[in-house]
Amino acid sequence: xxxxxxxxxCEAALNAWLQEAYxxxxxxxxxxxxxxxxxxxxxxxxxxxxxxxxxxxxxxPRQAAEALLKALxxxxxxxxxxIAGPGFINIxxxxxxxxxxxxxxxxxxxxxxxxxxxxxxxVIDYSSPNVAKPMHIGHIRSTVIGNAIDRLLRALxxxxxxxxxxxxxxxQFGILIMGYRHFLTDADRAALTxxxxxxxYVKSYNxxxxxxxxxxxxxxxxxxLQQGDAANREVWETFIAISREExxxxxxxxxxxxxxxxxxSHYQPILEETVQALIDRGIATPxxxxxxxxxxxxxxxxxxxxxxxxxxxxxxxxIATVRSRVREFDxxxxxxxxxxxxxxxxxxxxxxxxxxxxTAHAALEHVWFGLMRLPExxxxxxQGNVIKLEAxxxxxxxxxxxxxxxxxxxxxxxxxxxxxxxxxxxxVKYADLSHDPQGMIVFTWEKALALEGNSGxxxxxxxxxxxxxxxxxxxxxxxxxxxxxxxxxxxxxxxRQLALTMLQFPGAVARxxxxxxxxxxxxxxYSLCQHYSRFYxxxxxxxxxxxxxxxxxxxxxxxxxxxxxxxxxxxxxAPDRI
RNA sequence: GCGCCUGUAGCUCAGUCGGAUAGAGCAUCGGAUUUCUAAUCCGGCGGUCGCAGGUUCGAGCCCUGCCAGGCGCGCCA
Numbered sequence: 088x089x090x091x092x093x094x095x096x097c098e099a100a101l102n103a104w105l106q107e108a109y110x111x112x113x114x115x116x117x118x119x120x121x122x123x124x125x126x127x128x129x130x131x132x133x134x135x136x137x138x139x140x141x142x143x144x145x146x147x148p149r150q151a152a153e154a155l156l157k158a159l160x161x162x163x164x165x166x167x168x169x170i171a172g173p174g175f176i177n178i179x180x181x182x183x184x185x186x187x188x189x190x191x192x193x194x195x196x197x198x199x200x201x202x203x204x205x206x207x208x209x210v211i212d213y214s215s216p217n218v219a220k221p222m223h224i225g226h227i228r229s230t231v232i233g234n235a236i237d238r239l240l241r242a243l244x245x246x247x248x249x250x251x252x253x254x255x256x257x258x259q260f261g262i263l264i265m266g267y268r269h270f271l272t273d274a275d276r277a278a279l280t281x282x283x284x285x286x287x288y289v290k291s292y293n294x295x296x297x298x299x300x301x302x303x304x305x306x307x308x309x310x311x312l313q314q315g316d317a318a319n320r321e322v323w324e325t326f327i328a329i330s331r332e333e334x335x336x337x338x339x340x341x342x343x344x345x346x347x348x349x350x351x352s353h354y355q356p357i358l359e360e361t362v363q364a365l366i367d368r369g370i371a372t373p374x375x376x377x378x379x380x381x382x383x384x385x386x387x388x389x390x391x392x393x394x395x396x397x398x399x400x401x402x403x404x405x406i407a408t409v410r411s412r413v414r415e416f417d418x419x420x421x422x423x424x425x426x427x428x429x430x431x432x433x434x435x436x437x438x439x440x441x442x443x444x445x446t447a448h449a450a451l452e453h454v455w456f457g458l459m460r461l462p463e464x465x466x467x468x469x470q471g472n473v474i475k476l477e478a479x480x481x482x483x484x485x486x487x488x489x490x491x492x493x494x495x496x497x498x499x500x501x502x503x504x505x506x507x508x509x510x511x512x513x514x515v516k517y518a519d520l521s522h523d524p525q526g527m528i529v530f531t532w533e534k535a536l537a538l539e540g541n542s543g544x545x546x547x548x549x550x551x552x553x554x555x556x557x558x559x560x561x562x563x564x565x566x567x568x569x570x571x572x573x574x575x576x577x578x579x580x581x582x583r584q585l586a587l588t589m590l591q592f593p594g595a596v597a598r599x600x601x602x603x604x605x606x607x608x609x610x611x612x613y614s615l616c617q618h619y620s621r622f623y624x625x626x627x628x629x630x631x632x633x634x635x636x637x638x639x640x641x642x643x644x645x646x647x648x649x650x651x652x653x654x655x656x657x658x659x660x661a662p663d664r665i
Numbered sequence: 666g667c668g669c670c671u672g673u674a675g676c677u678c679a680g681u682c683g684g685a686u687a688g689a690g691c692a693u694c695g696g697a698u699u700u701c702u703a704a705u706c707c708g709g710c711g712g713u714c715g716c717a718g719g720u721u722c723g724a725g726c727c728c729u730g731c732c733a734g735g736c737g738c739g740c741c742a
Binding site: 139148171174258374375389393395426462527529555556610621624 | 671679680682683684685691701702704705722738740742
């Protein structure tokens, strides 16, 4: 049974009732389940199980449904239960009971988010940019999706270790060191930037293609670095420091933080013994001068674990990383968030880890996402159509700022900039998080920076409107109790829909986290806002009669709380004023 | 050639375990503000769920084949 079943108090109660009815009517147990009604016209919840049940019981589906309903008297929480169509059971709740559930929900802890991860550690490996290269639009998905999963799993009770597995080791550093030494002035080196490093790398790389001596010199510098040559080591550390500074600027703007920044270099000391372990177990065998793992039995192609020149590749590094993480953290799960192109690699090295038995009880999971592309082409350095991440964020903030300045000419500039950043970044993140990760994203500025419709700012706006409304409520009715303490009255269908939607929050969080699909939560929050906006448009709060006013303020307060919490789980700010 | 993924409205996308009349946003057309923030709300238009079979009481969802596109397939990560 899925977690979402037990997170919605209404569903939990209805399931229990249906299952008791089943036991009474037919004996034994069955996993009967009430689901939110597909159409409000049917009621609040529906149960579709009579149809499949009928087959096992060898009877007519409608009769099965009738037998279920007749087995027990209608519980007080249910106002109406009727059979429709081939055997759907449509359930309408008693408004009083629903109101009680909502009141308890708002007053309860953390909006009912369950803790399936309690006592479990999960290592999540995301973002992982390469040193000496600026982050570009291709990095946004791993960073934003990975961070949302990070936040979701923490909310679900996991002890999360977010590790940024930087690309800080490999053949490119020989090329880079040569470029750094020969193409930069002292002044350049004093004011070094990642952008300069990238240019120097390209220049040096191009020269390796036509100059054999240069190529050999690059190799020599790499060997020296790997052997711990002090001078090269120092330069390499400079590259990392400069890069980290650049990355951290972006991460600050994105409100992303990591527990660890262990690059590939961190695992260098244990590569030798890792590959030796593979050889000792007979998992790795020599072939054409290299060491390979043959995985025909797993239906996979061979993977190289040590190159014929003696060097180690990323398969070896990744295996060593798993061993290291298992020893140090003993995680229940290790999650990698990377693009789809690496699926084969992960299958291979997961299989090797299994064979090696180095995973202990850790489940290795590859959460892959589709590449981002332009409507007319894929992004590629060669075509020169790559958008730098910094430029994207700047553009997002600039567009938001234009609107904020127009809306609030009287605000201090600093406040407007802060708000514009929250909105612009929120728009960019939401554009990504509202899609199923496992699909390609077609990038358009229009979509990424959308401020209307199904967008981050739509959610932020709904939240800000509620906060403003609640402030007015407190100002106008200073003697009124805390909105969360007021009894809820559910009379209008819009209130009912809103209440029913609120209760689905913990299920959405659980499903989004456990399935590593933040879009499940994004979709939920959007739907909640749609229901709220309809409610807000049609039903007055401040001008309603006392009891109704207090009740509606209560609903507003819970929605605002859910929005703030939900947006927080996606890493999106929830400003109080827009 | 083999493997993974994708194909749903003009465009971008949702679609819990297989359930009732397939939903949003954008675009477009038309409405709503003496009333709590119009970054909002309501309505119209718009569909052979790539194609063809199959399983099922019931298929966008499961199975088979085909078509189209993306990505990957031994020393880059």
